[in-house]
Amino acid sequence: MKRLLSELDLTDIIRCHITDCPCGRTHRVRLLQLAIGPGVVRQLPEHIMKLGMRRPLAFSDRNLTDLARRRVLDPSQPLYILSQAEPSASTASVAEVRAAARSHDGLIAIGSGTLNDIGKAVASELDLPFILVATAPSMDGFASATSSLTVDGIKTSVPTRPPDVILADTDIVRTAPLNLYLAGFGDMLAKITSLLDWRIAYLITGEYYCDEVAVLVRRAASAVLDASHEIPSRSENITRRLLEGLVLSGLAMGLAGVSRPASGTEHYISHFWDMRHASLGYAHDLHGLQCLVGTLETLKLMDAVRQLTPNRERALSAVATHDPDIWAKELHELLGPAARPLIELEMKEQKYHRGPHADRLERILACWPQILEVLDDLPDRERLGETLRACDAPLSVADLKVKEPRLRDVVRHTGDIRDKYIITRLLYDIGKLDAVLVRLYGDRQDASGE
Ligand SMILES: [Zn+2]
Numbered sequence: 540m541k542r543l544l545s546e547l548d549l550t551d552i553i554r555c556h557i558t559d560c561p562c563g564r565t566h567r568v569r570l571l572q573l574a575i576g577p578g579v580v581r582q583l584p585e586h587i588m589k590l591g592m593r594r595p596l597a598f599s600d601r602n603l604t605d606l607a608r609r610r611v612l613d614p615s616q617p618l619y620i621l622s623q624a625e626p627s628a629s630t631a632s633v634a635e636v637r638a639a640a641r642s643h644d645g646l647i648a649i650g651s652g653t654l655n656d657i658g659k660a661v662a663s664e665l666d667l668p669f670i671l672v673a674t675a676p677s678m679d680g681f682a683s684a685t686s687s688l689t690v691d692g693i694k695t696s697v698p699t700r701p702p703d704v705i706l707a708d709t710d711i712v713r714t715a716p717l718n719l720y721l722a723g724f725g726d727m728l729a730k731i732t733s734l735l736d737w738r739i740a741y742l743i744t745g746e747y748y749c750d751e752v753a754v755l756v757r758r759a760a761s762a763v764l765d766a767s768h769e770i771p772s773r774s775e776n777i778t779r780r781l782l783e784g785l786v787l788s789g790l791a792m793g794l795a796g797v798s799r800p801a802s803g804t805e806h807y808i809s810h811f812w813d814m815r816h817a818s819l820g821y822a823h824d825l826h827g828l829q830c831l832v833g834t835l836e837t838l839k840l841m842d843a844v845r846q847l848t849p850n851r852e853r854a855l856s857a858v859a860t861h862d863p864d865i866w867a868k869e870l871h872e873l874l875g876p877a878a879r880p881l882i883e884l885e886m887k888e889q890k891y892h893r894g895p896h897a898d899r900l901e902r903i904l905a906c907w908p909q910i911l912e913v914l915d916d917l918p919d920r921e922r923l924g925e926t927l928r929a930c931d932a933p934l935s936v937a938d939l940k941v942k943e944p945r946l947r948d949v950v951r952h953t954g955d956i957r958d959k960y961i962i963t964r965l966l967y968d969i970g971k972l973d974a975v976l977v978r979l980y981g982d983r984q985d986a987s988g989e
Pocket residue numbers: 560561562563564566749750751752
């Protein structure tokens with residue numbers, strides 16, 4: 540009997556091949572092995588053998604050296620430790636591991652976000668089998684086919700390939716710091732807003748959308764949210780739900796062929812902070828923690844849309860005041876040299892041009908009731924706030940290392956990060972972006988604190 544993607548559980552999804560999805564596309568995943576649970580690290584020697592590795596290179600970072608030696612590897616197995624004390628996923632770290640892997644026939648990364656990104660990149664470049672031994676539930680890149688790498692100071696999503704085997708031993712993961720749990724929780728909460736962005740974009744631009752993929756991700760996010768009160772105790776239950784949700788989110792991007800199911804406005808807020816860090820040296824924080832706060836800000840924006848009724852004349856006259864020179868100057872002030880690719884993107888995309896805007900506006904006016912229907916699925920922010928307070932999660936920028944005096948300007952430019960239609964673009968299109976930003980964050984003087 541034919542089955543829908545949303546009827547499969549994670550064990551089936553990692554090997555699925557669905558040719559008749561209602562979205563019209565074929566969905567296929569080929570992850571060799573995924574094991575999540577207590578003690579699964581004991582399967583490592585068996586997977587090393589199955590993948591034909593005779594001389595694999597195991598690598599990790601300084602913080603995890605002890606854990607890697609005591610709980611993951613045989614005492615006789617060599618372990619390569621990255622030279623940087625706090626390594627980042629950059630072309631330099633990839634080159635370092637690539638050089639270390641020269642005479643080896645496989646890779647084993649012991650770590651999470653950064654180590655996995657490096658491992659995926661080196662495994663793709665050298666065409667080596669790759670095993671990830673996960674140590675924290677901190678981000679959703681476990682099973683994704685991209686690595687988030689800093690290339691020439693700019694955070695870039697580089698196509699790579701997922702690990703062949705992912706071992707997430709919950710006995711090990713449960714020793715991870717609470718901050719990494721909250722980061723993974725933030726990356727899962729982000730799916731609430733990214734899925735809403737995707738559905739709204741589909742209505743307005745007609746871009747590809749798969750409800751089956753969306754259902755899977757929404758379900759995984761709810762499962763995490765429902766057990767979030769167990770985060771402070773790092774219970775087996777929440778650890779498993781987080782790991783499963785994060786793995787699934789990475790797979791969902793591969794299933795859909797776009798990052799839509801896992802990343803929207805909230806991620807662009809986080810990307811903006813990362814870019815300000817890389818380009819101008821401003822402080823930033825863990826990806827998932829930034830996404831968590833980005834999600835709360837995005838929910839405010841989405842809620843604001845619900846209170847509005849678009850008006851054609853008002854929208855057209857508001858958009859007519861757009862000045863490309865002022866826009867580019869603002870981006871330069873916010874991002875320094877990192878503004879350039881965003882300005883180049885606009886040259887190609889022309890999202891601020893009047894013709895395409897007028898077409899989108901007609902579409903928005905025609906489907907406004909459906910847009911409001913999508914936004915009926917917004918979670919109750921009051922209840923969400925209580926949930927977050929109960930697990931000691933960050934609630935605003937003030938709780939992050941990011942001390943962002945220009946939140947208003949950052950949010951205003953989220954639509955410039957990628958060629959994707961998101962809620963701030965909708966607000967711009969109906970001529971209400973600036974008014975909503977002033978309402979939420981005060982006017983420029985208040986917001987900048989200058
Ligand atoms: Zn589909």
